[in-house]
Amino acid sequence: MATVIKMPQLGESVAEGTIGRWLKQVGDPVARDEPLVEIQTDKVNAEVPSPVAGFLQQILLPEGTTAAVKTDMAVIGDAPPSGEIAPTPTPEAAPAPAPAPAPSPPSAATFSYDKQAGGGVVGHRGEEPAAPAAQPDGAAGGKRFYTPVVLRMAEEHGIDLATIQGTGTMGRVTRKDVERAISSGGAVAPSPSGRGQGAPTTPSPSGRGQGEGAVTAETQRSEDRALTPMRRAIAEHMTSARRDIPDAWSLVEIDVTRLVRYRASVLPDFLNREGFELTYLPFFIKAVLAGLRAVPELNAAWAGDHITLHHQYNLGIAVSLQNGLIVPVLRDSDQHSIAGLAQALRALVQKARGGKLSMDDLQGATFTVNNPGSLGSIMSQPIVPVGQAGIVTMEAIVKRPVVTADDAIAVRSIMHSCLSFDHRILDGAQALQFLRTIKDQLETVEYPIY
Amino acid sequence: MSELSLVESVRVALQEEMQADPTVIVLGEDVGVHGGVFRATDGLQKQFGENRVIDTPLAELGIAGVAIGAAMNGLRPVAEIQFADYIHPAYDQIVNEAAKIRYRSNGTFSCPVVFRAPFGAGVHGGLYHSQSVEALFFHVPGLKIVVPSTPYDCKGLLKSSIRDEDPVLFFEHKKSYRRLRGEVPDEDYVVPLGKADLKRRGSDLSIITYGIGVHLALEASERVAGDGIDVEILDLRTLLPLDTDAIKETVARTSKVLILHEDNKTGGIGAEVAAIIAEESFEELDGPIMRLAAADTHVPYAPELEEAILPNVDDVVAAVRRLAEY
Numbered sequence: 001m002a003t004v005i006k007m008p009q010l011g012e013s014v015a016e017g018t019i020g021r022w023l024k025q026v027g028d029p030v031a032r033d034e035p036l037v038e039i040q041t042d043k044v045n046a047e048v049p050s051p052v053a054g055f056l057q058q059i060l061l062p063e064g065t066t067a068a069v070k071t072d073m074a075v076i077g078d079a080p081p082s083g084e085i086a087p088t089p090t091p092e093a094a095p096a097p098a099p100a101p102a103p104s105p106p107s108a109a110t111f112s113y114d115k116q117a118g119g120g121v122v123g124h125r126g127e128e129p130a131a132p133a134a135q136p137d138g139a140a141g142g143k144r145f146y147t148p149v150v151l152r153m154a155e156e157h158g159i160d161l162a163t164i165q166g167t168g169t170m171g172r173v174t175r176k177d178v179e180r181a182i183s184s185g186g187a188v189a190p191s192p193s194g195r196g197q198g199a200p201t202t203p204s205p206s207g208r209g210q211g212e213g214a215v216t217a218e219t220q221r222s223e224d225r226a227l228t229p230m231r232r233a234i235a236e237h238m239t240s241a242r243r244d245i246p247d248a249w250s251l252v253e254i255d256v257t258r259l260v261r262y263r264a265s266v267l268p269d270f271l272n273r274e275g276f277e278l279t280y281l282p283f284f285i286k287a288v289l290a291g292l293r294a295v296p297e298l299n300a301a302w303a304g305d306h307i308t309l310h311h312q313y314n315l316g317i318a319v320s321l322q323n324g325l326i327v328p329v330l331r332d333s334d335q336h337s338i339a340g341l342a343q344a345l346r347a348l349v350q351k352a353r354g355g356k357l358s359m360d361d362l363q364g365a366t367f368t369v370n371n372p373g374s375l376g377s378i379m380s381q382p383i384v385p386v387g388q389a390g391i392v393t394m395e396a397i398v399k400r401p402v403v404t405a406d407d408a409i410a411v412r413s414i415m416h417s418c419l420s421f422d423h424r425i426l427d428g429a430q431a432l433q434f435l436r437t438i439k440d441q442l443e444t445v446e447y448p449i450y
Numbered sequence: 451m452s453e454l455s456l457v458e459s460v461r462v463a464l465q466e467e468m469q470a471d472p473t474v475i476v477l478g479e480d481v482g483v484h485g486g487v488f489r490a491t492d493g494l495q496k497q498f499g500e501n502r503v504i505d506t507p508l509a510e511l512g513i514a515g516v517a518i519g520a521a522m523n524g525l526r527p528v529a530e531i532q533f534a535d536y537i538h539p540a541y542d543q544i545v546n547e548a549a550k551i552r553y554r555s556n557g558t559f560s561c562p563v564v565f566r567a568p569f570g571a572g573v574h575g576g577l578y579h580s581q582s583v584e585a586l587f588f589h590v591p592g593l594k595i596v597v598p599s600t601p602y603d604c605k606g607l608l609k610s611s612i613r614d615e616d617p618v619l620f621f622e623h624k625k626s627y628r629r630l631r632g633e634v635p636d637e638d639y640v641v642p643l644g645k646a647d648l649k650r651r652g653s654d655l656s657i658i659t660y661g662i663g664v665h666l667a668l669e670a671s672e673r674v675a676g677d678g679i680d681v682e683i684l685d686l687r688t689l690l691p692l693d694t695d696a697i698k699e700t701v702a703r704t705s706k707v708l709i710l711h712e713d714n715k716t717g718g719i720g721a722e723v724a725a726i727i728a729e730e731s732f733e734e735l736d737g738p739i740m741r742l743a744a745a746d747t748h749v750p751y752a753p754e755l756e757e758a759i760l761p762n763v764d765d766v767v768a769a770v771r772r773l774a775e776y
Contacts, residue, residue: 149705152733169776175705175736 316365478530514540534569549592576751606641652682705736
């Protein structure tokens with residue numbers, strides 16, 4: 001009895017996955033529920049456990065392959081794969097359509113790899129259809145063949161081969177391509193979890209290697225960079241948000257002088273007790289929660305013929321990554337003290353930056369908080385996430401001369417808070433009620449730390 | 451410095467070694483009075499006498515056996531096999547005796563003999579005057595095999611071979627004998643055995659070759675240079691022992707290898723070079739190790755057929771382009 005393992009659906013609206021790493025090799029015994037393969041999707045990396053015990057008989061998708069959900073990935077049988085014929089994978093579960101075939105395959109007699117493709121140990125190109133848009137090189141087949149020297153140099157220099165445009169036969173990444181990537185600053189490989197894309201491979205004029213021909217000069221003027229799953233996901237989400245949500249925007253100016261002083265006063269004790277710095281974000285979240293309680297229409301979603309109001313406060317927290325953005329969810333954020341929020345946020349950010357977020361960490365946000373102030377922004381216009389009613393930003397705290405109530409001029413710490421909201425669900429009055437609540441909270445309330 | 455043909459460089463090397471060392475003798479068919487069928491020993495008998503330049507009967511087994519016996523007894527014979535195609539009768543002596551003497555006598559005897567033979571095709575010699583025989587000896591421990599590609603190397607390598615304490619097979623490509631000319635120093639010098647020569651530095655791919663293949667490779671690399679393909683050429687010079695360090699170094703530089711020889715492909719020197727690269731330089735490879743060699747057949751007499759089975763410059767150019775593109 002053999003079992004075909006299929007690409008799982010790792011979350012809502014996730015249509016495909018990329019094989020990150022096979023944790024078992026062909027012939028290995030596999031226990032039930034033992035991690036079998038690491039799958040990367042738009043936002044999450046997950047280890048897929050084996051549903052049955054047995055031996056891994058066949059790996060149908062080599063590492064790096066992107067395939068549609070329900071594509072056959074592997075076959076697990078009762079016995080090791082010694083000459084035994086594995087079951088034919090179900091044909092109807094074919095991967096998504098292949099891109100256009102390569103222009104001119106080399107003559108069959110030229111290179112033996114074509115005939116020998118099928119080992120899948122170092123990756124190869126084969127006949128199997130590939131997932132759409134997964135091929136940075138436009139080559140036929142969902143797999144890329146890397147020669148030994150290319151693999152070795154990529155590893156030595158931390159180059160993410162998936163981001164390199166190949167100039168060899170059928171778009172193969174050649175040693176010279178890798179050398180160019182290295183000399184032009186390199187495409188930094190994603191962490192083992194494969195989450196982010198590397199630094200830009202835009203070559204600097206000084207970064208040219210030696211002995212490059214005309215082809216190189218051509219490619220140095222511009223280049224095509226492959227989309228990482230994350231980049232693609234961000235693009236899709238942002239496009240549909242802009243298309244579907246009639247958003248409006250507003251801003252308030254908040255005098256956070258008191259908050260700045262208060263935080264400074266509790267900081268040493270906090271640092272002492274917790275071992276890490278207390279940021280402003282827990283205070284902002286407290287204020288946002290007060291705002292959401294005052295304006296429940298912002299903790300809501302447009303559902304076509306009705307509005308869904310959430311009674312849970314699951315806040316999406318935007319976390320910038322090296323080359324992307326991810327929004328993990330702080331569940332039941334109203335159940336925490338300032339210290340509790342600080343700890344939960346810290347754990348979430350660490351998970352996000354370590355590529356360790358689970359699907360659960362990424363689903364079900366009811367409202368989103370963005371903190372571009374930490375990057376120096378003083379005003380921004382965020383895009384309302386699909387399925388939510390709004391997104392609020394906390395901008396940089398800057399010292400400004402301010403005219404006080406008694407017409408004096410004082411130096412105060414000022415921060416902007418911006419709100420983008422779905423105008424189908426609420427109007428400006430409610431939006432400003434929310435922003436005023438935040439302003440009031442941050443200007444007057446000294447939240448207990450514990 | 452003189453400009454010499456390849457065959458002249460052979461004669462000069464023999465002459466100088468015979469002058470310098472009275473134990474050096476030359477023997478073979480027509481090497482004496484006639485001066486050699488290719489004139490490689492022209493004038494030597496006149497200069498050194500019949501006792502040192504010996505015309506032998508037409509019997510290669512005998513030539514080899516006499517030379518081996520003389521070598522074991524203190525002389526340094528240079529035996530000429532008139533065409534490498536006729537070395538086969540001597541195979542037993544060379545493989546079973548010359549190659550094994552040092553081992554069999556536990557180092558008591560050595561066998562400092564050189565077997566010179568013109569080899570190779572391209573001169574419409576047909577079945578029996580065109581063969582490449584290096585692979586037949588390549589498998590045998592105790593032998594050294596040298597194939598010079600230039601007059602300079604030829605003189606220096608032949609001197610090294612004569613001075614070597616063990617049996618050396620010295621194969622001279624007959625098509626190169628007169629076509630190839632080059633500067634050769636008049637003074638005494640040697641080219642060490644076991645050292646390959648980097649004929650051309652390049653960055654795109656390496657041609658590893660020897661003998662006449664070096665010249666095919668040089669011409670082909672000039673032709674593709676205009677298209678921006680930068681070819682490196684390694685002349686093995688000594689086939690046994692192979693200069694594995696030089697092979698690995700060129701692979702490390704270019705990551706792509708075309709092995710070129712005129713001998714048949716199957717079981718040829720190229721197979722061993724490819725295996726060494728696969729074993730020791732696997733992580734340097736950026737393409738398949740390719741071989742370009744003669745078709746696995748005999749060398750035909752008809753010029754058109756001979757041309758068809760031998761690798762030529764066009765073939766090298768095509769292979770280079772394919773590999774460069776890969």
